[in-house]
Structure formats: structure tokens, C-alpha cells
Amino acid sequence: MKALIVDDEKHVREGLILLAQWGIHGIHTILEAEDGEDAIELIKEHRPEIIFTDMRMPRRDGISLLKWLHSAEINSKTIVVSGHDDFEYMRNALYYKSFDYILKPIEPEVLNETLGKAVREWKVQALSRKTQVEENQVLNEVKPLYWDRFFSKLCQSQEVSAAEDYKIRKEFGLSIANKQKKIALIPIQQLVKTAFLGDRELAFFTVSNIANEIVRKTNEGVCFRNLDNEEELVIIIWNEQNGTLIFNDIVRAIYQYSKVHPLLAAGKATVDLKKAYDTAHRVLQNHDLASSKKMATLEEMTSSPLLHLLDHSNELKWALRSGSMEQVDAQLKTLFTSLEKEHTFSLQQISAWETQFNLLRNNWLKEYEIDSEGPFYNGRDYWSEDGSFAPEKFKREKAGEFKELVELLSQAKYQTEKNSMQQIEEYLLQHYQEDITLQEIADRFYLSREYISRKFKQDYKATITDYLTSIRMDRAKKLLENPHLKIYEVAYGVGYQNEKYFSKVFKKQEGVTPNEFRQSLSGKI
Template sequence: MKEHRILIIDDEPWSREVVKALGHWDQHGIRIVGEAEDGLQGLQMMQELLPDIVLTDMRMPGMEGVALLEQMSSQHPSIQIIVMSGYDDFVYLKQAIRSRAVEYLLKPVNPEELNEALARTVKNLEAATRSIGSGNTPIVFADKNSLDQYLAYRQRIFSFLLMLDKQAVEAEFQKLGLFLEQSFANVNVSSASMAGQIGHDFLLMLGKFAGEHDLALEHVYDAISWDESEGRASWLSFQEAATELATSFGFVMDQFELQKTRGRLDPDEVKGYITNHYADEISLESVARHFHVSKTYLSRMFKQHTGENVSDLILRLRMEKARALIVEQAMPIKYAAQMAGYEDLTYFYRVFKKHFGVPPGGLRK
């Protein structure tokens, strides 16, 4: 029997001890991997411990049960939930059902009811398929361990999506692509078909995130190899699917960041900063760091409002400064280059000629 992992969330230590004493954990093949005192701590522990089951109280300080269930419904959809409450409260019961909690127990917990709930939860986990996804072809894993690993990748990617950590999302998708290639290497199914189904699973996740934050998705599919006749993605391999999904997730994260910072980042302020620092070691990356935004968002926002790229503005300012120093002040080319932000004289000559069509010395003739 595979061991299942459970996290217990209750603000009262004695209540957690009672539950631990009443549960027939070994009989059900369940191991208690952690205890949390409120919903917020519970969410943090879920990300670290990746439990299969969460048994939670509803009345807690801080993040109470209703908010916890709402967060779990979106962040940890694969975790089975058992709700406990000292109140026979229909509002809580309705929320538990909406958040697909599998059981609802009243406090004080009855030992028989607790163990029956645990048994049914384990049964749900075992039956919860080796197949996930949607469409005509289910995602069938060779064993439960492979499914668990896939769900762990899925959970981590969703967590990084919520944190807007593009690098972590990209890294997880790369690892997921390799894992899937290995998992399905000896399975008699079409890689293209399975890649499409797994991609669909992640696009549903992304669509739900976008919908909850009022983000447009019309450009997401520009990064996806799409089969118009089939109405689905047409990836040839898991690696291709992972790469394009990472791009799509990155686009939505950039859009979300843009939405959060819209109205806060002033393009004139950005232009002023560049104008004052163009002779320094400045780049799109350094300007983005200065304003605490991603370079993708900065580039898109600045281009949209000024019609000019950040890098083009830096180049133009440097060239105009160098030209003025050389022509109007007759400054030696070497020093003019340094004043304009160029230490490499050979590179300066090449850039200058490309920009003006003549070498620096040609302007004096």
C-alpha cells in the first residue's frame, strides 16, 4: 500500500492531539507529515510538504477555514480535504462542498466517523485516477508514483505562477518536459497526443488564473503551435510542449505585472532617468532593476507610450552626445567616446558609423 501524507490544521494543540490519537493512521496507510496552527501557515506547509490530504478546522484566527478552502481550491486542486468544525454551520458546509472537501466532521470528533472519513478519502485518492486531464484522450501514467510526481510539478508551477516567478516556472517546465519524456518512453501511446492533453491541462490552469485576474488571453496562443482543424495544440514532443507553455505562462505573468503597475510607472520618469544616466553602464536590464519591474514589461510599456525602445533611446542619446562633443567642441574622439559611455573605442567607431553612416572623424571634414 502506498503511504499517503496528511497535514493537520487546527489552532488548538489539544484538538490536534485528539485527532492524532483517534486516527488509525497505519491501518489507512497515512503518515502525519505536519501540523499548522492557522490557514496561512497551512498553505506554506502545503507548498513545502506536498501532502495528499489536509484535515482542517474551520474556526481559526488569522486565515480561517473558508479563506483556506478558497485558496486550496485554486492553488492545490489535487489535495483531498477533510473539514472539521465545532459548529453545525450550513455556511461552512456549503463552502466545504464548493471547495470539493470530501468529508465534513463535527467536533468533538467521533473516532468511528473520523476513521470512516479517512478510509473514504484514501479510497478516493487510490481511485483518483491514474488518469487526469481532459479531452478525448486521458493522461494515463504507468503507475501512481508517476502521477504523484506529475501533480507535484503541476503544484509547484502553479505556486510559482502565483509568485510571478518566471525563471522558476521556466525551470520547472524544463524539468517536467524531461520527466514526461522518460515516463512515457516505454508506454504505447502517442507522445504528440499525450503532450497535447498535458498542455491542455496547463492551459486550463493558466486560463483560470487569467480569468480570475481579468487578463486577456488572446495573445497567449500566439506562442502555441495550434492545429486549427483539431482545435488543439499540436506539439510533437513533451519538450516542445514544455517550452511553449513556459512562454505562455511568462506572457500572462508579464501581463499581470503590467496590470499591477499600470499607472504607477511613469514613462516620462523612465525617460528622465535614462537621460541622466545614459553615459553610465546602463541597459534595459539595469533600468528595469532600478524601477523594480521586469524588463519585458518595461520594454513593452515604454515602447507603447513613447514609440521608442529603451535600448534605442540609450543609443540615440549616446550618439547625439558623442557627435556634439566631436563636432561642436572638437573633443578628441577617444574622450568623446568615454563621455558618451563607451570604453571600447573600436566598438564605438563601429556603432557610430552604423548610426550616422560615417566614422567619427568624417564629421569634422
Template sequence: MNSFMTILQLKIRKRQKNKIIFKKVLALPTPFFDAIITIQGVIKEKEMKILIVDDESLTREGLIASVDWAALGIDEIYQADDGLSGLETARENKPDIILCDVRMPRMNGIEMLEQIEGFDPDVTAIFMSGYSDKEYLKAAIQLKAINYIEKPIELGEMQQTLQRAVEQCARQRLLGNKGVTLESEQGAQLAYRFTMPFAAHRDAIEGLLRNFSAVSAKNKFKYITTYIVKLQAIPEDPQILRQIKEALQGYLIPMHLNVIYTEKRVYHIIFHIYGELETTAGTREMIASQIAKLFHGCGAFYISIGDTVSGYQEAYHSYESAVIYLQDSFFFEPCKVLSASVIDGCRDVDQTLLQQKITEAKTMVRESGEEATMQVLDEIAQLLRGRRGMLQNQIKGLYYELFLCLYDARLNRQMVPDMAIENRENIMDIMDQCFSFYQLHQMLVEKTHRYYADIKENSSENPTVAIIREFIAGNYADAALSVKDISDYANLSVSYVCTLFKNETGTTINQYITDFRMRKAKQLLADPRNRVGEVSACVGYNDGNYFAKSFRKFTGLSPSEFREQVVRA
């Protein structure tokens, strides 16, 4: 065991038993309604374990020292300092509860929990984060986290959350001890296992099938077709997916079909639709259309239809084919349904011609006018829309070259940088946000139009003013940046550059520097990964309080309020 992992054996103090009647808690079969269950007694039957995963040792040690673990009935505590170490520790020690940070080095908490659920689907998760990150919060909900706690941690809230987690684990143990499994839970676990090769997971799959058959009559897996829904964003309401599944099941009943579903990699919803009769291609298209209707209002998505297979032993092959078809989704308009017939009907990308056009476009940006450049970009789009034969990352790599060309062209013309593509990291960020090729290409078109518009604007600008703007754009992060530095760079007197800049632009140099820094700060704050203190330093402020005052004066909001507003939007 690594040095950063420790295990603490804790003594359990005597405590009063709280009795809970199952009839009031879970919808169980009649024989169990008479059973009075003691949650604390169940906890005592087997040691309760918790794994704390956080890259900040002070947080881990502080929790271990502050929480009354004995009162909770937790006997063993493990800790790890990042997602990969947490994954290894969970695999070795099978904790009942995982308390983890969202953002960590090497592997974040969301990715870690997704992998842990693959071998321990019953684990109870609690997420912690110092970031108000909407997407991570929704991902935590989708991973069935019992709560999402913001840092700094309030001890009372943590104690209550841990108590709920302990009670949830106890109920799960009771269900297992009595041999009772709820249909939806078993169906979800089985659906998840169907996304794994049968040969390597035979025992687990057949065990889940037995459990599922014990609680559900919907157990005839003679023919199976997998449908995958790839979402751009997780639905706001965590109940939406459950409601969609129930509505889909109702739609399938007249067809004598059933469905089990699971979630994978946060943005992928997998439906396995099955029955005793093989469906026709027309029926499968109808089902996909119905799924599309059910997801209407959930944002952009793609749906892929896997090949129909015979027998649960072949379920993975249906899932695998759906994954393969989904790989080409990037080249189609959002909300497209993809199947073997659609993909087989697509022509491969002419990669030689595409590379020629990419090279031509870069030359046009450097040497030609807007109309000629836009014509070449349109030809590139025609080569890629609805095609196949290239991976999404290959296309993004080519488009990265075009974005970078715009960036370099601005530098060569001594133009003020486009804030969205100010550096290579920003370029990668905006490309990552593009769900489809259509969005990626539209982003490039917009940035190209902006580039040529700025050329026209700058053509009439005083050359000295352009030099001043260029110097500020390259040195705004220097807290010591002054008008004297700028005048020295321009080889002119301070009074002259101040007067010239004010006459030409209508604003003072110092005000322009402040405005430039604030615009940059807004861009950096929009990314939850950047801490407010780090943003302050990045835009030339050594004093965080002074930065906050300046930012509020510029935007009417504090840096934290601005971030919350952006996240909510």
C-alpha cells in the first residue's frame, strides 16, 4: 500500500437502535412488509468502509480528524491522493462509500467513479468540489452520488450526508441479504454488463440474469438491439432519464418488446431493447424515431442503432456495432439517427483533396481577401459533411491548423488578438466544445469573418496606436506594466503617446489596459478550472482584493458572482 494510503481501525460505541419499517421505505413484496429492520444492526453485521479521495492532504486529514466516524458505524477509512490511486484502492479494498473531490490530477472524480461502478455498481458516492461547475454537478447526479458538497466543507452538512450514505448502504445490504432485487436496479446492472464482452464477464452476466429473472417476467432475451444516445449535455432534471425509459417501455409494450438501460461515460445513454421476436429494419427505425422524440428538449444528441443479435451472449456485439456507427456521428447534423444502412451509404472522405484544400485555405488567410478564403472553407465543408473514413480527432487536428493560422496571421499583422483564440490552449478549448462538425466549421467561419473585419478596422488605425495595442496585448499580465514602458517601446515621450492614444481612441492608455485585463479576466473566469486567485495574477494584479474591486467596477459583479452567472447560463 502506498505511503499516502492509511487505514484506521475505529471502535464502535454503543448506540440506540433506530427501527425502520420496510413498508414505509421501499416497495417490497408482501412477505417483507411484516419485517422490522434495524439499520444500525445491519451495519454491525459487516464492517463499513469509506474511501476518501482528494489531492489535498489537509482536506483528507481534516475530515478524518473531525468527523465522528464511530457514531456513523464506519470501521475502516482508506485515503488516496488522486483518481488513479483511488481506483486502485477501491479495487483492492471494496469500500462501501467513496467521498471524493471532483477535480484531481491524472484522473478526475467523475472518471474514477465511472470505472469503479464497472466492478462495484453498488458503491455509494459523495462528491466534493471547490468549483461551482454545473456540468460536473449534473454528472455527479447521473452517477447516483448521494450528494454534492461544495468546499469549504461545513462539518454539519458532511456529517448528515455521511449518515444518509451509511443508511443507503445498509438498505442495499438488506436487499442483498433477503435475496430481493428491484427490477430497475437489476436491469440497469445487467444493461451495463451487456456493454462488456460476454466471454470475459460470463459469470457476472449470468448471475445478474438469474437475479433479474427472479424479480421480472421481462426476461426473454432472444433478440437484442442496442440503441445509444449521445448527449451534448446532461438533462437538468435527474428524473428525466427515468421518465424517458418508462415512456419508451410503454411505447414498446404493444410490440411485445422490453427495454433495460444504463448510462456510460456521463453523456451516453444505452438502451438494450429485446424480446422473443426479431424486429424488422422498419420497426427499428420507428423505435429510434420515438427515442428521438423523447429526447426532444434535452439539447443536441445523436442516436445509433446497433445490429440485432440473437441471445444475450451476443448482446455486446450489438452494443459494439452501435459504438462503431456512433464514431461517424460527428460528421452529421445533430439529432441524426445512425444505423448500418446510413453509414454504409456514405462515401469516404477524399483525404488527398482535403489536405490540398486545408493548405490552400491557410495560404488564402495569409495572402488573399475574405471572399476567396470563404470559398475554400466552403469547399472543405462540402468534402466532410456526411462522410466517413476519418476520425473526429483527425478533423479537429486539421481545423486546429486553420485556427492557428488565423492566430499567427493576427500576430504577423500586429493586430489585437482574438480573445477566443489568443493561444493554443484556447483554440483546443473552443474545439472541445463543438459537438458536431457543423458547430466546428461554423466556429471557424465566424472567426475568419472576425479576422477580416478587424483587418478593415485596423487599416485606418494610426500605426503608433497599433504598436501600443500590440505591446499591451503581449504584456498585460505584467503587474508592473506602465505608460513609461509603452513609451519606451514606441520610442516616444510619455506625454506624446498619452495624448495621441487619447485623441485616436477616446480613452486613456491606463483605462485601455484595465479594460483589456478585465476582458481577459472574464474569459478566464468562465472556465471553472481557473481559481479566482490565479486569474488575478494572470491578468496583472498582485493584490486579489484590488482585482475584485476593479472587476466589480467593470462588470457590476464580483469575480465569484460573475462565474456563477456564466455557469447558470
């Protein structure tokens, strides 16, 4: 197959050549033209199957080239590449049957996805030549993409500009600039998993069509895919008085089709589209998913503090280091109980958990010198067959992530015997002034007393007690160098509450009493 790139900017042509995966799509000849005039000559000579063209070019521009391709009945698939999100260009691209419309700067993923679709469609066309059917399909695909982009951008604007309102008036037959508008959001994730077997594109296509059939029937709004958030559909109602009725109709229609209860979050009615969207988003993020209500409103919204895994990172780390899933389960049980009693199963809470777990997991894996790139188990199946949130499934999924982490750490053998003993030694050095017991150490490091006694003596050639005594005596000798400190003050400073017992231990360890040691220092001076 052959491809032609038409653009008056050399670096754009070179960029397309570098970014596109030509070989994968069976394209082995790539032609270049600086404008539409040169392109026509190359097209006549080589008949390329795929054509990328800019819109603004000298001599003959992209619109003129599209007109010629249309009149000449060239069967190539034409993809418009433009730096201008302009409705007039889009309209001409649609009218002259271009396959798709890509905005600069070009994203490799979008480019190659579009190229792949164009190649596949050209092959189908070459076999069937059902030209009219394919042209209608292209029109139906490209136009919704334009309006998805248009309304997604509009939701981030406080005002509808005159130019934007003109486009809406031309398409929908009314002005919405000064109307009270209400926005509702439908998260698509649970629908994708439960009703569409993981097919995200089919879910977006089907649900948006259901919603648009309802709102467009009486021209009261529009439903579109939010290109700024891949997890949601947006419904704008410009007849806000009927908003609640329309939203209920949409929820019922989706359930009738899929047997899944969708969640719909409705915001505040306002002229300001950004405010309308932001309030709907806040309702969606704070809604209690465990609630039986499937339509969330601003009036019923409640908020509760988030549970942060980061606040419990130390307890979780020690449980993980123990290598015991029972210890991890005990920590998770505490967290889940707190979550149910003091917090809310909201999308915001779930997102916070997932984000902080990924952060902690990456940090722990880095400590353990394990590749943090994965792949890892990411438990996201929180939904029942009817689309309702299932807290017990959430708990199982989160426990599954921790179980994998325990297994990873065990396999990597980071929690080795040597590292355990090094941690205990560090603890002794930091806490020698305290009354440390072997049982306390065993509880802290999730190890048995017998194991600690045996392994510590094996590594350090001394018992825990002897090693602790050695640390205390070394520190005591340093303190005895200060002639202003009383012996009982030195004893207390290294963890002994009884001066006589301290002196007895010191003499046994050093061969002299503390006073004799201090006098020997004076003699040296």
C-alpha cells in the first residue's frame, strides 16, 4: 500500500513519517507533497490508498484538494490534519467525505489508531465497493466526535461565546447562552464491566444514543462523551425545569436496555456551564455508593472526611514485612471498619485509596528492589451484576492487591534474616535507655522470641541482653568522662534505675567500678 502526506511544512511531514507505524499497516511507500497542486500529480501517478492533508496551504489548499478528490471519485481514504479546531474546516471535511479529522499537535496514539482504522476501512471498501454505506458511516463517526470535543470544551467555560452559541443555534435551532442549564454525569465504569463485557466504546456509543433519543426528541438537551474525563458521559439540559424528569427517564431507559442501574449525578441549575459541571462533578465524587439511590442530587449531597492509607503506612509496612497475610488482614479489617463507620464509600474515597495504594506499593517495591513497573493485580471489580456498588467486593479486591504484594515481597526475599537482625540492632541502638524486653522486640518485628535469640546470637556472637549491655556500657563510659555527672545520673542515662545494680554490671563488664573508671581517666590527664 501507498500513503501520501500533503503539508507545506516539512517538519510536519517528517513528524508524520516518524510517528506513524507504516509497516504494521502494510504501507511501504510514502509520498510527500508541499501543497494540493503537487498532491494531485502524485495521486494521478501513484493512486495512494491513504492521504494525509493539511487544510491551509499555498496554491491549492486542503479544501480545494478535498473537492478534487471528491469530484474525481478517488477511492483513497483521506485524513485531515489541521492545527485549527474550526467548524468550517470540519464542515468541509465532512462534506467532501474525509475519513477523519486530527488536530495538531499530533498524538502518536491517535495518529496510529486513525491510520489503522483508515487502512481497515479501505480494505473493506476495496472488497465490497459499497461506497454510499461507507460514506454514511464515516459521517456518523466524525460528526459526533466534533460535538464531543465542542461540548467538552464548553463545560470548562463560564460563558457561551457568541461564536459557540451560533454553532449551537445552527445545529439545535435555539440559543442557550442565557438559559439556566443543568448538567448530569453518568460514570461509565460499572456499565462497561457489568453490561458491556468490558467494551468501553460500545458502552459509550449505546448509552449516549439512549440518552440522546430522550433529550433530542423534544430538543431539551444533548448527551456527549467528555473527552477531558474518559470515565463519564455528560448530559446538558437547557430546559432545566424538566431536568429531573428527563434524568429519571434516562436512568430508566438505560436500565430497561442493560438491566444495570446506572448512577446519575445532577448538579446545580445555572447559566454558568462550568459551575453547572463542577457542581455535578462534586455530587458524583461525594455520593455514597452504598446508598440505594441511583440519582444523586446537590440537595442530598453529604460529605465525610477521607480515609488516607498514607496515615496508616507504618502499620501496613510492618504487617507486610512480617510476611504474614494474617497480620495484613488484621490491619485491613481495622481500615475497613473505620471506612464503614467514619467515612463513605464514594468515588472520591475509592480514588484516594487507589492512588495512595499505588504510591505506597511503588515505594515499598523500590525499598525491596523489585521492578515497580508490574504488571500488578489492580482490583477494580466493585460492582454487582445490576450495577450497584458492592462493599464486600471492594474489600476482597483490596485484600487481593495486598495478598499479591505479600507474595512479591516474600519471593524477593527482602525480609531476610539478616535484615531482620539489622533492624533489631538499630532498634537497640535507638532505645537502649528504655526497659527493653525480648517479648517487646518479638511483638514489634513479628518474629518469635526463640528465633530472635538464636539468629541474633548467630549474627552478632552475643545474646540480645549482652549486646544491649555492651551498648549501655559504651555509652556509660562516655558519660563518665563528664566529672559533673553523678553516678546515679549516668546509670539513669543508660537505662538503669538502680545505681548499685548499674555499678555491679559495669564492674562485671569492665573489671572496675564506675568510680574507679572515672579516677583512671583523671590519672591519664
